Amino acid sequence: MKHIFQIVVVSVLAALFALPAQAAKYQEMEVADGGSISGQVTYTGKVKMRTVLPTKDKDVCGKARKEPTILVGEGGAVQDAVVYIKEIASGKAWPEMARPVINNVDCIFEPRVQVAKRGKVDILNSDPVLHNSHGYYGKATAFNVALPFKDAKVTKILKRNGVVRTDCDAHGWMLGWVVVVPNPYHMQTGADGNFMIDNVPPGDYTLVVWQESVGETEIPISVQAGATTDASVQLN
Ligand SMILES: [Cu+2]
Numbered sequence: 001m002k003h004i005f006q007i008v009v010v011s012v013l014a015a016l017f018a019l020p021a022q023a024a025k026y027q028e029m030e031v032a033d034g035g036s037i038s039g040q041v042t043y044t045g046k047v048k049m050r051t052v053l054p055t056k057d058k059d060v061c062g063k064a065r066k067e068p069t070i071l072v073g074e075g076g077a078v079q080d081a082v083v084y085i086k087e088i089a090s091g092k093a094w095p096e097m098a099r100p101v102i103n104n105v106d107c108i109f110e111p112r113v114q115v116a117k118r119g120k121v122d123i124l125n126s127d128p129v130l131h132n133s134h135g136y137y138g139k140a141t142a143f144n145v146a147l148p149f150k151d152a153k154v155t156k157i158l159k160r161n162g163v164v165r166t167d168c169d170a171h172g173w174m175l176g177w178v179v180v181v182p183n184p185y186h187m188q189t190g191a192d193g194n195f196m197i198d199n200v201p202p203g204d205y206t207l208v209v210w211q212e213s214v215g216e217t218e219i220p221i222s223v224q225a226g227a228t229t230d231a232s233v234q235l236n
């Protein structure tokens with residue numbers, strides 16, 4: 001009896017510990033009768049500006065200026081929003097994704113916003129001044145690299161999914177973002193604010209729309225075989 005009890009306890013513990021790991025691991029499979037999710041990300045509120053005030057290396061970093069905290073184009077279209085399915089256990093194969101690069105150019109992170117898969121990231125300095133790129137998952141450091149001279153390059157690993165904010169410890173106004181997505185069902189919006197995510201297995205999901213100043217907006221969606229679900233969202 002005691003023996004059986006031990007087996008049950010061990011099995012229950014094993015199942016408990018295995019669950020989160022399985023939930024995090026995305027399985028690639030053949031998708032039959034997939035549906036699509038499409039829409040547009042818009043914003044009609046007042047666009048807040050932030051002040052960029054270079055206090056040193058001004059010959060490289062430029063003058064004081066203001067920049068929008070959200071890129072809004074015609075009809076309220078939001079650029080550089082990242083749209084992805086929050087949780088999906090299995091589905092289409094990951095596409096070929098180039099290794100992400102965080103480039104320091106004129107004291108600006110290029111690109112400002114990008115999407116990546118867990119794995120390596122190259123951090124580059126294209127400026128003749130010291131940058132110290134410091135990435136965070138929330139408050140936890142993701143990487144912290146000094147790039148003392150032009151063409152310095154360091155490769156780091158983005159170990160988990162989530163939003164990585166990059167600051168520069170040398171230039172407090174610098175700001176960049178890498179959204180490490182959990183599955184291949186994602187898209188970063190361009191100037192038209194549109195997104196299109198295809199080959200989704202039919203089912204109910206939560207769509208996440210992330211934008212750097214708004215944060216995450218979650219939308220419940222239902223995908224039907226061979227159909228397109230409209231998931232247009234107005235951020236506020
Ligand atoms: Cu810097």
